[in-house]
Amino acid sequence: MTDVFTALAQDHHEVKAMLAELERGPTKATGATADQLALRKKMTEQLIIEESKHEALEEMYFWPAVRDHLESGSTLADQATGQEQDAKHVLASLDKLGPDDAEFEKLLAKFVVDAREHIEFEESQVWPLMRAALPPEIAAELGDKIAGGKKSAPTRPHPHTPPSPGALKAAGPAVAAADKARDAVTGRGD
Numbered sequence: 125m126t127d128v129f130t131a132l133a134q135d136h137h138e139v140k141a142m143l144a145e146l147e148r149g150p151t152k153a154t155g156a157t158a159d160q161l162a163l164r165k166k167m168t169e170q171l172i173i174e175e176s177k178h179e180a181l182e183e184m185y186f187w188p189a190v191r192d193h194l195e196s197g198s199t200l201a202d203q204a205t206g207q208e209q210d211a212k213h214v215l216a217s218l219d220k221l222g223p224d225d226a227e228f229e230k231l232l233a234k235f236v237v238d239a240r241e242h243i244e245f246e247e248s249q250v251w252p253l254m255r256a257a258l259p260p261e262i263a264a265e266l267g268d269k270i271a272g273g274k275k276s277a278p279t280r281p282h283p284h285t286p287p288s289p290g291a292l293k294a295a296g297p298a299v300a301a302a303d304k305a306r307d308a309v310t311g312r313g314d
């Protein structure tokens with residue numbers, strides 16, 4: 125059994141480590157070699173994959189619980205899913221660019237700042253209220269769903285899918301399967 129906060133914190137920890145690594149560079153502008161740039165692209169793909177899964181699972185399981193269990197839940201969930209949708213647009217554009225494109229570093233730098241702010245928002249504004257409001261058995265159940273949902277979660281951002289649990293549950297498995305098929309063909313995320 126995994127408590128929902130433990131499951132989400134683990135993801136946040138991994139994402140933050142990837143952000144720090146990417147921030148260290150080197151970039152094209154700071155003299156990265158072709159091999160270093162290829163690795164930078166791979167690391168960015170991995171970040172997009174992990175981030176896409178994480179946000180999709182939050183949208184399926186965590187934000188509906190926030191809406192259900194907190195008086196301010198709808199406001200908080202709207203704000204958070206709005207940040208997540210904005211980030212998906214950035215990541216969808218980033219995913220299409222090569223690491224030697226100037227726009228690549230601009231988008232990546234924007235994502236690094238926005239992602240840290242988003243994580244901070246969740247951990248400091250939402251989690252304390254949810255820790256107090258969520259019965260332990262529901263926290264455990266949501267944690268299991270999030271930890272267990274990783275294999276079948278979408279690996280691409282899909283900014284045009286609304287962040288509602290209904291839309292994600294209906295479209296999610298087919299979308300995730302299509303994402304994985306494309307990843308297998310292109311070697312993305314290997």
Ligand SMILES: [Fe+2]
Nearest residue numbers: 179182208246
């Ligand atoms: Fe999130």
Ligand SMILES: [Fe+2]
Nearest residue numbers: 132182243246
């Ligand atoms: Fe999160």
